[in-house]
Amino acid sequence: MSNDPYDILGVSKDASQDEIKKAYRRLAKSLHPDLHPDDPGKQAEFQAVSAAYDLLRDAEKRRRFDAGEIDASGQERPQPHYYHHYASENEGRRYDGGPRYEGFSGGFGRGTEDMSDLYSELFGRRARGGGTTHQEFHRRGPDLRYHLSVDFLDAVRGAKRTVTMPDGRSIELTVPAGVSDGQVLRLRGKGGPGNGDGPPGDAFVTIAVKPHPVFSRDGDNIEMELPITVDEAVLGHKVDVPTVSGPVSMTIPEGASSGQRLRLKGKGVQRRNGSGDQMVRLKIVLPKKIDDEMRRLAERWRKASDFDPRADLRRMT
Template structure:
């Protein structure tokens, strides 16, 4: 392995403080540790370089010897200098303390949540990483619930039950479906964020469903029964005589079931009076005569 200037290896200036060196080493050790990069030989080689660099720069007396040219980048005395306490294998070991009492053991404890495997290997365990996915569902599927299959980046599949009543942006947690643990650690979880596609007619407000329904002018005047679409099918709605445009009718229990409270919302139906595409002479004459006899004030405008 090529010997490189320890300062260059850690990416710090020669006048860096002990804290700067410690921080640089911590960052690199976390990124390059072999347990986190089991198939990456380049990362393994870099980790050894970083560790060797910190053995020198992480120990103030040894750093001083390096800075004054008395030891080389391997921690060995240069010709003409004898410092047995810092030569070769007598250097600081991976378990010893360094500047400020901070050593490799501290790094590993932080990386692996401070948990050492009690098995014969005496290694470290770390819980697997959580993985995040986004799942698009239709508006009605979010209200009624649906079973979906999520394709993961590595090609695997994840069967997911979307419960009824989920809302846009809600995150479903699947225990143990995330990344594998290290050293026998528990696997992480899969976090699936739900994205609800908008519906062409329905809108959701909390646990209620809203819909605009067109009615004819004669239905508004004379009243009657009309069919209205709901999440679970069509139902009949009775319009009283003289129904004004914008009036809201409530269909009890036709909204979203809230799994936390057990409450089911309602469907709010707002009627809109729609005139015929063409106003024929008969309709025009009728309202001309009617207006002369029954003019009224609809309210402020």
């Protein structure tokens, strides 16, 4: 697989941010580890897609990658360095037993420069005569990337997790309340160690939220479908409704219909600057077996009522 993020996502270099986002979502959905639990190849592809999107979704990182300043992993590319040697008033003499320099003002010069000395300087170490002066090569450590699947309720409420990074280290991770599917968490300083005095890199953890059998999410709102009986719909009733923070009591209004949506204010995703709501969609459910009493009630009501639930539908068509 190419390590070019554009190739990985299957987009052109002039693709818009919206096109990049759509390509990522399409690939992430088909390569999700939950769909391929025993396929390391698919999991590796998923991580590559996540890493590519993490780089291209950031406008500054994308600009720097396009300019050749960083590589596909977000690391700084070595830039060309030009060394300028300046002759002293004692030009042409030997200093400390070191190589003899003919006078020149800049660039790589015209004289008898020792090439091994030049290469040592390029890589951060310069040898001079009988003694050696060490100049360490300082570089920031590499970033590490990881994929973490979390349960729906843990994503909504927040949780603590231990993550094993690609290099085998284990780190403690706080999954913040309200984290969304595909969100990338940045753990500063938890990446690979740097060279010399260079700082460590960062760890990037892509979150995959597992679906829940009851709840779904729309932004900071939680949605669910609530089954109710015919008599609860007709007469109204107070019932217990599950929420992401525990059951609450809710009143079904008299004359409720299937598809009607009721709001539980403040029972969605909790955030510091406010909370979402829980939207409850009603669904009238009949028993699997209709008994004689229910049948008689329905027959009497049909004979006595002229209600037509499809009248508006006919007018519109």
